[in-house]
Amino acid sequence: MNHNQEQIKEAAQFMKEHDRFLVLSHVNPDGDATGSALGVALILEKLGKTYIVINEGETPEKFSFLPRFELLRNLSQQPLDETFGAVIAVDCADESRMGDVRSLFASDAVLLNIDHHPTNDAFGTFNLIRTDAAATAEILYDVAVEAGVPFDKELALCIYTGLLTDTGGFRYSNTSPRVMEIAAQLLTYGVKPGEVAERCLEEITLAHVNILRRALQTLILTHQNQVASITVQPADFEEAGAQREDAGGLVNYCRNIEGVEVGITFIESEPGAIKVSMRARDRVDVAVIAKQFGGGGHAKAAGCTIRGEVADVQKRVWHAVGEALGVKEHE
Structure with a gap:
């Protein structure tokens, strides 16, 4: 088992070992951050866990088609009187990108850091960082497989959105054969690529x-x-x-x-x-x-x-x- 496989196994085990989670992405979240955060939420649901998904600031309305979008909390408008012992941060290039959400961590909190940015400073208790991945959503796909959760249209839609947006509609140089293989697999669960591209890449206000x-x-x-x-x-x-x-x-x-x-x-x-x-x-x-x-x-x-x-x-x-x-x- 190589290092990446060990980290993926460790991340899946982290999700199974705890019962309640705080899930967050970075300030000013984009498609990969939002899709990955909601993808984590869906994985946790399938594992029988409970969670809160929160960010500092608003999530763009254009991602409102994603499942569980209505559960996303804006910390600045919806303060939370709870601290969490298990935290999952996705797509945060460094600790500061979490913003004020860090105030919700218990003093003994353990944090799973899932990310693909080369500048990530490994701020987690557990770090699943793959700089060769096109998107955090690509890494999350492997975590879901390792966790043994069943894929459906909702989970596939979240991960596909992360892949689509962070590759610029599969046009950027980070679009690898692996990305296309995962995207093709996700389409088999009913994801409509034209509809997702229209919402995320084409439609403007x-x-x-x-x-x-x-x-x-x-x-x-x-x-x-x-x-x-x-x-x-x-x-x-x-x-x-x-x-x-x-x-x-x-x-x-x-x-x-x-x-x-x-x-x-x-x-x-x-x-x-x-x-x-x-x-x-x-x-x-x-x-x-x-x-x-x-x-x-x-x-x-x-x-x-x-x-x-x-x-x-x-x-x-x-x-x-x-x-x-x-x-x-x-x-």
């Missing part, structure tokens, strides 16, 4: 269009046109009638420009807190850059939150990207 219109007006190219950046500030959200989640995916408009190596968005959804998202092609590992600022992610997709004035944050990030590219900002 009018507020997203409004914020996109404003964001593109800020588009600038630097570093010999190899870096494209856009900026969104609180006034933009207000005038567009948009929320933080409506700004999701804006960074791809930057990265997809011909000749651009790194796309960046600077999103100030609240004064003084700048969410930086980066997407890269081939030459730069943006996870290394994000880690310099307390963030993390993958080589081609990473992010961080930096406090300060927008102009100062831009200057710091552009300098770090320029160092990685070997090209100065104004060259």
Whole structure:
């Protein structure tokens, strides 16, 4: 049995040994985080366990088609007067990504950390980290098989959603033969791929269009046109009638420009807190850059939150990207 198999067996055993769980993913959850958290919930149900699924902040409404979505709690709006001895964190690149949910841990809590980010700092009591996996959902599939739980449409839908979103609709370079094999197997349980893609990747809100219109007006190219950046500030959200989640995916408009190596968005959804998202092609590992600022992610997709004035944050990030590219900002 190799190391990964041992970790998968350990994770399945963790779920069987305890009776009540706190299940969480990272702040500002995406499709993999949401699908994996709800997938864990379904596995626990099948094992006869009880659980609470919670995050710091809202989960995007576009994932409301997922089973048990209605059970997801927003800690900031639904405080919980309970502490938990068994915790499962999914898709959290490091401990800080759990946010204030950590206040719900009992003093002697044991934590199972399931993740695929290279920047994960192994913060769990038990760590199932596979950086070769395209998504946390890919790892969860193996845990479900090891736990011996029966697959059905609900569980398949959660795992498929995680795979679909973290591979960009099976278009990114992390789309491996293994990912496609799992996805094909999940379709046999009744998952409708066209419907999932429409909800997760195609359908956008009018507020997203409004914020996109404003964001593109800020588009600038630097570093010999190899870096494209856009900026969104609180006034933009207000005038567009948009929320933080409506700004999701804006960074791809930057990265997809011909000749651009790194796309960046600077999103100030609240004064003084700048969410930086980066997407890269081939030459730069943006996870290394994000880690310099307390963030993390993958080589081609990473992010961080930096406090300060927008102009100062831009200057710091552009300098770090320029160092990685070997090209100065104004060259």
